[in-house]
Amino acid sequence: MGLDALFSGLALYANPLAIAMTVFGCFVGLIIGVLPGLGPLMGIILLLPAVFHFPPVAAMGMLIAVFVGGSCGGAVSAIILRIPGTPIAAATLLDGYPMAQKGRAGDAIGLAISSSAVGGIIGGIILIGFAPVLAEFALRFGPPEYFALALLGLIAIAVVGRNSPLKGFMAGALGLLIASLGTDAISGAQRFTFGYFQLSSGFHIVSIVVGLFAISELIVQIRLGGLLDAPAVPKVRISLGSIVLLRKHWFNVLRSSGIGTFFGALPGAGGVISAFSSYAVAKAQSRPEERYGEGAEGGVVATEAANNAAAGGTLIPTMALGVPGDASSAVLMSAMILFGYFPGPQLFDQNLDVAGGMFLAYIVANISLFLLGFLLTPLFLAILRMRRVYLLPLVLMLSMMGTYSLQSSIFDLWVMLGFGCLGYFLRYFGYPLAPIIIGVVLGPILESNLRRSLLISRDGLSIFWEREISLLILIVTAILIFWSFFGSLLSKKMRERRASKAN
Amino acid sequence: MTGISVKQAPQSHGVKDGPDSLILRLLPALFFLSIIVLVYYLCATSLTEQGYASGTPITNAALYPRLLVTVLLALTIVQIIKETRNTGTEHSDDLGVLTRARLIQVLQCTCLGVAYLTLLPVIGYLALTPVFVALMLVSLGVRHFINVVIFSMLLTLGCSLMFQGVFNVNLPRGVFGFALKI
Numbered sequence: 145m146g147l148d149a150l151f152s153g154l155a156l157y158a159n160p161l162a163i164a165m166t167v168f169g170c171f172v173g174l175i176i177g178v179l180p181g182l183g184p185l186m187g188i189i190l191l192l193p194a195v196f197h198f199p200p201v202a203a204m205g206m207l208i209a210v211f212v213g214g215s216c217g218g219a220v221s222a223i224i225l226r227i228p229g230t231p232i233a234a235a236t237l238l239d240g241y242p243m244a245q246k247g248r249a250g251d252a253i254g255l256a257i258s259s260s261a262v263g264g265i266i267g268g269i270i271l272i273g274f275a276p277v278l279a280e281f282a283l284r285f286g287p288p289e290y291f292a293l294a295l296l297g298l299i300a301i302a303v304v305g306r307n308s309p310l311k312g313f314m315a316g317a318l319g320l321l322i323a324s325l326g327t328d329a330i331s332g333a334q335r336f337t338f339g340y341f342q343l344s345s346g347f348h349i350v351s352i353v354v355g356l357f358a359i360s361e362l363i364v365q366i367r368l369g370g371l372l373d374a375p376a377v378p379k380v381r382i383s384l385g386s387i388v389l390l391r392k393h394w395f396n397v398l399r400s401s402g403i404g405t406f407f408g409a410l411p412g413a414g415g416v417i418s419a420f421s422s423y424a425v426a427k428a429q430s431r432p433e434e435r436y437g438e439g440a441e442g443g444v445v446a447t448e449a450a451n452n453a454a455a456g457g458t459l460i461p462t463m464a465l466g467v468p469g470d471a472s473s474a475v476l477m478s479a480m481i482l483f484g485y486f487p488g489p490q491l492f493d494q495n496l497d498v499a500g501g502m503f504l505a506y507i508v509a510n511i512s513l514f515l516l517g518f519l520l521t522p523l524f525l526a527i528l529r530m531r532r533v534y535l536l537p538l539v540l541m542l543s544m545m546g547t548y549s550l551q552s553s554i555f556d557l558w559v560m561l562g563f564g565c566l567g568y569f570l571r572y573f574g575y576p577l578a579p580i581i582i583g584v585v586l587g588p589i590l591e592s593n594l595r596r597s598l599l600i601s602r603d604g605l606s607i608f609w610e611r612e613i614s615l616l617i618l619i620v621t622a623i624l625i626f627w628s629f630f631g632s633l634l635s636k637k638m639r640e641r642r643a644s645k646a647n
Numbered sequence: 648m649t650g651i652s653v654k655q656a657p658q659s660h661g662v663k664d665g666p667d668s669l670i671l672r673l674l675p676a677l678f679f680l681s682i683i684v685l686v687y688y689l690c691a692t693s694l695t696e697q698g699y700a701s702g703t704p705i706t707n708a709a710l711y712p713r714l715l716v717t718v719l720l721a722l723t724i725v726q727i728i729k730e731t732r733n734t735g736t737e738h739s740d741d742l743g744v745l746t747r748a749r750l751i752q753v754l755q756c757t758c759l760g761v762a763y764l765t766l767l768p769v770i771g772y773l774a775l776t777p778v779f780v781a782l783m784l785v786s787l788g789v790r791h792f793i794n795v796v797i798f799s800m801l802l803t804l805g806c807s808l809m810f811q812g813v814f815n816v817n818l819p820r821g822v823f824g825f826a827l828k829i
Contacts, residue, residue: 197814310726314679317719321686324712333699333708336689366752367742372788533787534798537780540760545772545806549816557764565757572742573675591711598704 149276149492153201153500157508162202166505169209170512171520176210177217178524179535182361183230184214184455185472189358190539192479193350193546200483201498205505207479208459211472212509215415215455216260216517219448220524223252225375232415232451235423239436239443246439249378254386255441256448257517259397262390263449264510266401267408267456271463272503274409278464279492287600288608290466290488291593292617294586297467299621300411302579302628309628311575319583320590322347329588330595342555349478351547351559352584356577357471358543359564362536364571371533382521393445396426404450408457414470415451415458422450452513456506463487463499466589471578474585481585672730679723686716755786771821776803 156162169191176187187210195203218233223240236256243252285293298320302312325336326346337343365371390397400422407418426446427436434440458469459476466488468474477487485491491499547560567577601607609615690709694700699708745753763779780799789795807827810816820826 194809194814310722310729314719314722314726317715317722318679318682320715321682321712321719324715328699328708331699331706331708333694333697335694335708335712336686363753363757364742366756366787367745367749369746369749533784533789536787537783537798537802540783541776541780541802541806545810545816545818548818549810549814552817554764554768554819557767561760561764569678570675573672575675594711595704 147272149496149500150272150503151500152497153502153504156199156201156497157205157501157504159202161199162205162501162505163508165198165202165206166209166508167512167516169206170213170509171516173210173213173215174217174513174516174520174524175213175527177214177230177233178220178527179217179532180221180225180227182539183218183232184211185357185475186361186539187211187214188472188475189353190542190546192353192475193550195479196482196550200485201501201505203483204476204480204498204502205509207476208502208505209509209512211455211476212264212452212506212513213516215264215452216257216448216513217524219256219260219444220253220521221528223249223256223444224377224380224525224528232419232454233447234416235419235447235451236444238423238447239438239440242437242439243441243444244380248439249380250383251386251389251441252444253380253521254383254518255389255444257521258387258390258514259393259400259445259449260452261510261514261517262397263401263404264452264455264513265507266398266449267405267453268503268506268510270402270405270453271456271459271506275460275464275499276492278460279489282465282489283493285489285613286611287593287596288611288614289617291590291597292608292614292621293465293467294590294593296617296621296624297411297461298579298582298586298590299624301470301582302576303624308574311573312579315570315575315577316579316583319580319585320587321583322352322580323584323587324591330592342553347559347563348547348550348553348556349482349584350550351556352563353475353478353581354543354547355560355563356567356580358539359560360567360571360577362540363564363568365532365536371536372531374529374531377525377528380521380525382518384518389441390445393442396442396445397449399429400426400446400449401453404453405457405460407450408454408469409460410457411461411467411469415454418450418454418457419447422446452510459502459506463491463502464489468582468585471581474578474581478581478585669731669733673727676723676727676730679719679726683716683720683723686712752786752788756783759783759786767819767821769821771823771825772818773803773807773825773827774821774823776806 172191173184173187176182176190177184188207191206191210195206214230215232218228218230219236219240222228222233222237223244226237226241228234228237240252240256243249298316299313302316303309323346325343327333327344328335334344403422403425404418407421408414423443423446426442430436430440430442434442436443458473461467461469462473462477466477466486468477480487485495485498543560544557547556548554550556570577597607598604608618690700690713694709699706701707704710759779759782763775766775777799780802781795784795784798804827807818811818811827818826
């Protein structure tokens with residue numbers, strides 16, 4: 145079925161505009177990934193308002209390419225400056241920076257780019273093979289299963305994040321509430337609109353996303369200071385020999401890509417956990433003379449192959465089940481919905497060509513990553529030398545005009561600004577923002593399936609545990625909730641017991 | 648996406664980072680409580696008046712929001728208990744030290760943003776944006792006059808060309824009716 149999707153996707157994707165937009169998206173993703181503090185999510189958000197002026201598959205290809213490029217770009221600043229451009233590149237600096245200190249920055253960047261591209265392609269192959277199968281399995285899902293699945297996706301994002309799970313749950317609930325604002329799609333009631341016609345269709349998701357992430361990040365960047373500093377970036381000549389070096393690490397690439405795809409596919413886990421897990425496995429399997437942590441090539445290969453493969457993994461539940469794995473894929477999913485394509489089994493059933501086009505875009509994005517990465521590294525290093533003070537107005541204007549361009553509405557800009565302030569407020573108090581977006585995206589799915597289930601049931605909530613798949617998903621959800629509240633307590637008690645036994 | 652601390656400012660003259668007093672730490676809980684109260688109130692008034700606050704799951708548009716705010720209320724109460732026991736501030740984002748100068752910059756830029764959105768429909772994009780960008784650069788510490796002027800003009804024209812020229816977006820013209828003819 146994966147091949148069927150690819151062939152039917154060719155008709156939509158094989159045109160100069162779609163391919164050019166994918167290459168451009170990868171270029172933008174790399175640049176945004178390189179810049180410290182920004183990442184693939186910010187790249188997707190900045191381009192999101194613009195993509196609605198293009199055909200759907202070309203536009204989705206561009207956003208996917210930003211995701212791919214942004215997942216790799218952070219490695220450059222991690223290796224050169226010891227500042228990961230994105231959190232997912234944090235593991236890369238463990239060996240990338242020591243390699244640069246030993247005068248092998250070119251090799252480190254070359255290895256990072258080539259292993260990212262290969263890891264991304266392996267992740268893509270798993271995506272193409274697995275997503276349609278999962279979607280076919282999900283064809284037997286009814287409203288109770290979709291409700292349980294959406295709930296699991298939301299809970300997983302809230303639990304797995306590094307913030308307090310309780311705050312994650314609260315943020316997720318806030319996202320669900322925001323999504324319930326406007327005209328109720330089922331009954332037609334006006335919910336929480338205060339009589340304002342602008343609110344009758346709710347807040348535009350792009351205004352929410354841009355505000356929460358882009359505007360709050362600008363405030364954080366001003367707060368962090370150092371905007372006028374120009375980082376001292378050495379001249380680096382990237383070595384094509386690193387492609388040959390990569391051959392020595394073929395097993396590491398395969399293993400790390402597998403780990404990356406697996407963790408990417410788990411909602412909430414994503415690139416950071418993938419990168420650190422594959423690094424830990426690679427280090428455990430290494431010979432002592434490889435000296436991980438002191439500039440081992442294998443360390444860079446493991447983390448970069450994993451974090452780009454995770455991008456493919458993240459798209460598996462997003463496309464096959466309609467459950468986004470992280471905030472970036474939630475934004476991608478919302479873009480698909482705005483284009484009129486609902487992720488899940490119906491995407492593969494009714495719009496196989498669109499799914500196939502997205503698969504192709506993902507593969508082309510990884511090939512572009514390889515070519516652009518090698519050709520344009522001097523440009524990325526030049527961008528690293530740029531003072532961030534000029535970046536802030538640029539991001540702000542792109543965010544504002546992009547949001548305005550959606551509906552030519554100043555109201556959307558006020559919404560964006562309001563969510564920007566809310567985003568900063570919540571970040572200041574340690575509340576994660578990703579569950580809000582997941583809540584906003586999953587809210588309508590969760591609500592409609594809950595209400596449909598209750599209508600089918602005629603017997604209250606029993607429908608959720610009378611059906612095997614729904615019951616199974618709810619048990620996993622309950623375990624996750626239990627673990628989030630009592631997991632640390634249990635592990636603390638176990639440590640204490642072990643310590644008392646040792647004494 | 649989290650803000651990665653690029654450079655820490657000196658500790659002196661800085662407002663202590665992170666929410667340290669109980670009242671401050673309870674602010675988000677108060678925010679959530681106010682939303683909960685508002686949703687309960689609107690379900691009891693607006694949705695009831697519309698006739699959508701009861702009945703079957705299809706007609707009862709208040710069912711789901713009520714369920715959500717009930718869960719949120721329970722979570723908020725647990726969070727308040729955690730905060731009062733001083734265990735609720737773990738894992739805050741690393742936002743660096745907020746010095747007085749940076750606080751002023753944050754406030755200046757926020758006020759500039761509010762002023763920009765207020766004046767945008769009146770003055771128009773082309774006339775207002777260069778001034779806004781220039782003021783923002785100055786408030787962020789750029790003192791090189793020519794750089795400020797060139798950057799703000801280029802950014803304004805670049806955005807205008809992209810959104811108006813490529814995407815056919817009708818940018819606000821204001822009372823002066825300024826627009827780029829492409």
